Amino acid sequence: MILAEVVDLHRAGAVLDWDQETYMPPGGVQNRSEQASTLSEVAHRRFTSDEVGRLLDDAEGAVAKMPFDSDEASLVRVTRRDYDLARKLPAELVAEIARSSSAARPFWQQARREANFAIFAPYLEKNIELNKRVAEALGYEKRPYDALLNRTEPGLTADQLEAIFAELKAAIVPLVADIKRHADAVDDSVLHRGFDPDKQIRYALDTVAALGYDLERGRQDISTHPFSIAFGPGDVRITTRVNRDFFNECLFGSIHEAGHGMYFQGIGRNLDRTTVWDGASPGVHESQSRLWENLVGRSLPFWHYFFPSLRKTFTEPLEGVDAEAFYRAVNKSYPSFIRVEADEVTYNLHVLLRFELENDMLEGRLKVRDVPEAWNELFKSYIGLDVPNDREGVLQDIHWSFVGFAEFPGYTLGNVISAQLMEKIRSDITDLDAHIERGEFATLLGWLQEHVYKHGRKFTPGELVERVTGGPLTPKPWIAYVRKKFGALYGLGLDRD
Amino acid sequence: MILAEVVDLHRAGAVLDWDQETYMPPGGVQNRSEQASTLSEVAHRRFTSDEVGRLLDDAEGAVAKMPFDSDEASLVRVTRRDYDLARKLPAELVAEIARSSSAARPFWQQARREANFAIFAPYLEKNIELNKRVAEALGYEKRPYDALLNRTEPGLTADQLEAIFAELKAAIVPLVADIKRHADAVDDSVLHRGFDPDKQIRYALDTVAALGYDLERGRQDISTHPFSIAFGPGDVRITTRVNRDFFNECLFGSIHEAGHGMYFQGIGRNLDRTTVWDGASPGVHESQSRLWENLVGRSLPFWHYFFPSLRKTFTEPLEGVDAEAFYRAVNKSYPSFIRVEADEVTYNLHVLLRFELENDMLEGRLKVRDVPEAWNELFKSYIGLDVPNDREGVLQDIHWSFVGFAEFPGYTLGNVISAQLMEKIRSDITDLDAHIERGEFATLLGWLQEHVYKHGRKFTPGELVERVTGGPLTPKPWIAYVRKKFGALYGLGLDRD
Numbered sequence: 001m002i003l004a005e006v007v008d009l010h011r012a013g014a015v016l017d018w019d020q021e022t023y024m025p026p027g028g029v030q031n032r033s034e035q036a037s038t039l040s041e042v043a044h045r046r047f048t049s050d051e052v053g054r055l056l057d058d059a060e061g062a063v064a065k066m067p068f069d070s071d072e073a074s075l076v077r078v079t080r081r082d083y084d085l086a087r088k089l090p091a092e093l094v095a096e097i098a099r100s101s102s103a104a105r106p107f108w109q110q111a112r113r114e115a116n117f118a119i120f121a122p123y124l125e126k127n128i129e130l131n132k133r134v135a136e137a138l139g140y141e142k143r144p145y146d147a148l149l150n151r152t153e154p155g156l157t158a159d160q161l162e163a164i165f166a167e168l169k170a171a172i173v174p175l176v177a178d179i180k181r182h183a184d185a186v187d188d189s190v191l192h193r194g195f196d197p198d199k200q201i202r203y204a205l206d207t208v209a210a211l212g213y214d215l216e217r218g219r220q221d222i223s224t225h226p227f228s229i230a231f232g233p234g235d236v237r238i239t240t241r242v243n244r245d246f247f248n249e250c251l252f253g254s255i256h257e258a259g260h261g262m263y264f265q266g267i268g269r270n271l272d273r274t275t276v277w278d279g280a281s282p283g284v285h286e287s288q289s290r291l292w293e294n295l296v297g298r299s300l301p302f303w304h305y306f307f308p309s310l311r312k313t314f315t316e317p318l319e320g321v322d323a324e325a326f327y328r329a330v331n332k333s334y335p336s337f338i339r340v341e342a343d344e345v346t347y348n349l350h351v352l353l354r355f356e357l358e359n360d361m362l363e364g365r366l367k368v369r370d371v372p373e374a375w376n377e378l379f380k381s382y383i384g385l386d387v388p389n390d391r392e393g394v395l396q397d398i399h400w401s402f403v404g405f406a407e408f409p410g411y412t413l414g415n416v417i418s419a420q421l422m423e424k425i426r427s428d429i430t431d432l433d434a435h436i437e438r439g440e441f442a443t444l445l446g447w448l449q450e451h452v453y454k455h456g457r458k459f460t461p462g463e464l465v466e467r468v469t470g471g472p473l474t475p476k477p478w479i480a481y482v483r484k485k486f487g488a489l490y491g492l493g494l495d496r497d
Numbered sequence: 498m499i500l501a502e503v504v505d506l507h508r509a510g511a512v513l514d515w516d517q518e519t520y521m522p523p524g525g526v527q528n529r530s531e532q533a534s535t536l537s538e539v540a541h542r543r544f545t546s547d548e549v550g551r552l553l554d555d556a557e558g559a560v561a562k563m564p565f566d567s568d569e570a571s572l573v574r575v576t577r578r579d580y581d582l583a584r585k586l587p588a589e590l591v592a593e594i595a596r597s598s599s600a601a602r603p604f605w606q607q608a609r610r611e612a613n614f615a616i617f618a619p620y621l622e623k624n625i626e627l628n629k630r631v632a633e634a635l636g637y638e639k640r641p642y643d644a645l646l647n648r649t650e651p652g653l654t655a656d657q658l659e660a661i662f663a664e665l666k667a668a669i670v671p672l673v674a675d676i677k678r679h680a681d682a683v684d685d686s687v688l689h690r691g692f693d694p695d696k697q698i699r700y701a702l703d704t705v706a707a708l709g710y711d712l713e714r715g716r717q718d719i720s721t722h723p724f725s726i727a728f729g730p731g732d733v734r735i736t737t738r739v740n741r742d743f744f745n746e747c748l749f750g751s752i753h754e755a756g757h758g759m760y761f762q763g764i765g766r767n768l769d770r771t772t773v774w775d776g777a778s779p780g781v782h783e784s785q786s787r788l789w790e791n792l793v794g795r796s797l798p799f800w801h802y803f804f805p806s807l808r809k810t811f812t813e814p815l816e817g818v819d820a821e822a823f824y825r826a827v828n829k830s831y832p833s834f835i836r837v838e839a840d841e842v843t844y845n846l847h848v849l850l851r852f853e854l855e856n857d858m859l860e861g862r863l864k865v866r867d868v869p870e871a872w873n874e875l876f877k878s879y880i881g882l883d884v885p886n887d888r889e890g891v892l893q894d895i896h897w898s899f900v901g902f903a904e905f906p907g908y909t910l911g912n913v914i915s916a917q918l919m920e921k922i923r924s925d926i927t928d929l930d931a932h933i934e935r936g937e938f939a940t941l942l943g944w945l946q947e948h949v950y951k952h953g954r955k956f957t958p959g960e961l962v963e964r965v966t967g968g969p970l971t972p973k974p975w976i977a978y979v980r981k982k983f984g985a986l987y988g989l990g991l992d993r994d
Contacts, residue, residue: 234522
């Protein structure tokens with residue numbers, strides 16, 4: 001009952017967040033931040049109480065002989081992990097982090113607006129220190145990053161990530177260069193021909209409903225940055241945004257968030273109102289948004305099915321365009337400065353850069369004043385572009401304005417895991433493309449619900465991948481996927497490698 | 498700090514309520530009711546803790562010599578009243594009320610849908626018993642209703658209300674009969690000529706903004722039943738509804754809710770996040786919605802100002818109509834079955850009927866099975882109509898489906914107080930009508946902020962009326978107002994009485 005109460009408080013906080021990003025009037029900021037911090041404080045106090053510790057001690061005895069993947073054993077195991085982590089953080093550190101984050105935010109905003117890193121530097125300095133203190137409080141064997149990572153992606157280490165990134169970098173950097181040489185092979189001018197915004201929003205909603213996002217238990221609104229958010233199995237919402245002059249934003253934004261949304265909607269109701277009712281980790285969550293957005297939504301069979309209705313909806317801009325041309329357009333790869341606008345090929349390089357810098361800052365190899373230069377150098381070497389200013393460089397992400405190190409790797413884990421799962425899916429559903437081409441997504445969704453969604457947080461990312469694919473986390477399927485797809489799109493002849 | 502936390506929890510609960518009435522998908526009901534009940538339980542537990550009692554004991558000493566209307570003394574006095582009331586209700590009774598209310602609701606809905614009182618009867622029986630138990634737990638000197646009323650309208654008694662209602666009844670019943678004989682004097686057919694819904698919503702929003710409802714700290718959405726709700730001084734929202742074939746619903750619904758909204762927005766920021774930050778009582782709150790809706794919005798000077806823009810917005814239905822004809826139309830009085838659709842003249846009779854029946858039920862004079870008949874008899878004698886079925890009679894209001902006796906009188910208190918305040922306002926601002934005719938509402942709003950809004954809950958309804966008007970609560974100004982207004986509208990020659 002205490003846990004259900006804590007879950008309810010967090011979910012209420014999520015409703016407040018959703019409202020803040022969608023409908024809250026400007027004057028509401030101050031009251032809302034009071035309410036949000038009260039909710040999280042009350043939930044934290046309740047969850048970290050001695051009473052929960054005693055209940056856990058008792059429960060651990062009771063479930064000792066139950067199967068690892070039973071609801072009861074999983075609930076106790078996951079709650080214990082959360083509880084121990086939460087108890088390790090002193091209340092005054094938690095409070096200082098909250099204060100520091102909200103103090104830093106306006107200065108990060110100003111710094112970004114004015115492209116002036118110096119304004120933000122002292123706050124980043126402070127946040128590095130707080131990240132270090134969090135790492136010390138949580139404890140780690142080898143590297144401070146491990147402690148932070150263990151909160152978001154339990155079981156993973158910085159060394160493991162480094163190995164994955166090294167493999168990715170070795171494959172992507174030359175691929176980016178290859179694509180650059182063949183840039184003219186893909187023409188995406190059709191995406192910029194002007195698409196009626198209301199129709200885009202409506203089309204996106206119809207599309208995600210066709211994929212399996214349940215609108216009886218969800219809805220789509222507009223926000224500056226798209227997001228998905230769950231208030232329980234019965235209410236999982238997504239947002240999108242729309243740009244008349246760039247088609248990709250709305251539709252792929254919606255599909256991405258609906259991927260998260262279908263994950264939430266598929267978690268077993270037997271786990272509702274427990275600590276286990278959530279995605280396995282940000283990385284696993286991202287594997288679902290990326291799988292639906294890219295591996296499904298940016299595939300040729302997908303466009304064979306959807307293009308005819310798209311063509312009917314947007315007759316003018318799509319005059320003379322066919323499904324294959326449109327498929328090629330939405331997949332155009334081009335190096336760009338902003339992570340959230342990055343294409344499928346370059347995205348992981350944006351993440352790698354941040355991962356390296358965070359480690360360098362945490363381990364004292366990089367001083368705050370040198371961060372912009374380090375950013376720009378890495379960017380040039382990975383993506384081949386000269387960063388024109390800090391707004392389009394080191395100041396672009398909100399994450400470093402709050403004490404949120406070790407959150408970026410989840411984006412790359414998402415890509416990697418999505419391809420690992422898809423490899424397995426294709427061996428289980430051999431005619432997947434034929435299903436997609438007919439607009440039948442229930443087979444795919446059913447598979448994901450059965451193997452991934454219904455388990456909620458029962459398994460760590462590593463456990464889940466092992467359990468589903470039979471092997472450890474590896475970037476190989478993703479590398480094979482992009483090489484094949486983009487090799488074909490750009491005529492790179494990689495299949496002869 | 499504990500109080501601020503409790504306020505924040507209630508405000509978070511209010512955000513959840515707002516969302517439920519506006520945007521929540523159908524599947525969200527179960528999760529939302531869990532979250533709402535957790536929030537209210539946590540807030541209740543915190544507020545009724547011994548710690549709050551100790552803090553109150555200390556604070557009472559500290560404020561003993563401060564002025565009655567000081568922030569500090571008021572805060573302690575109001576908190577003490579809330580605390581004592583809350584502590585008097587045993588936790589198991591509170592829980593039983595919550596369970597019983599949510600159990601009753603679907604049966605009330607079904608009963609209403611099927612116009613079959615028998616379906617709802619056992620739940621009403623149970624709710625009467627719970628209301629009695631609440632009254633016993635809270636304690637009263639004379640009548641159980643006093644105990645319930647003291648929660649919503651502190652300081653008022655059933656006897657006082659009876660006297661007010663007697664005076665009202667003596668004036669209204671003959672007035673209704675008079676109007677009936679002159680029914681043809683007012684033609685409201687223009688209201689049913691078809692008004693574009695989107696334009697109505699927009700016009701209503703522009704209108705309430707012109708009155709002074711601050712959209713930087715508010716917004717308007719659509720819901721089945723219009724309501725207003727506050728999450729703090731920075732975020733006070735209203736909803737409205739719209740009917741193409743009946744003009745009054747949207748505009749007057751919006752003005753009504755904006756009256757509540759401006760009250761909330763005007764409460765002193767010095768009182769924010771305390772128990773005093775709220776309207777003085779439901780009755781005083783209603784005085785503001787009714788004042789803006791009826792005494793301002795249904796006045797001739799108001800329409801002299803707004804009609805030209807209305808005419809421009811709705812050229813077709815308003816062809817050949819002038820401000821005075823429109824003023825007469827929106828004021829047409831006709832007896833009707835449904836309280837929430839009642840006009841200004843008959844409204845209080847709907848309330849009186851409920852007030853009498855609630856007392857009869859509480860004091861054991863009326864058995865549940867006889868309630869429909871008693872309703873229909875009273876309705877005939879007060880309003881002169883034969884109730885065709887229980888859907889349009891005893892089953893119309895949601896209030897008796899939860900344990901909410903003694904809530905109806907607030908509607909009549911609102912009418913009564915609005916007229917008392919307006920009498921005083923007109924003696925302070927002698928050219929009020931000229932202001933309104935020029936669309937200048939700041940003088941009126943400023944007066945209300947200064948004399949009513951800024952005080953929040955510092956004063957009981959009786960204290961506030963006494964303080965502002967120099968006299969006790971009395972229905973005389975309201976009676977004089979309706980006799981004058983409707984006497985003129987219907988040519989009843991009442992000024993010669």
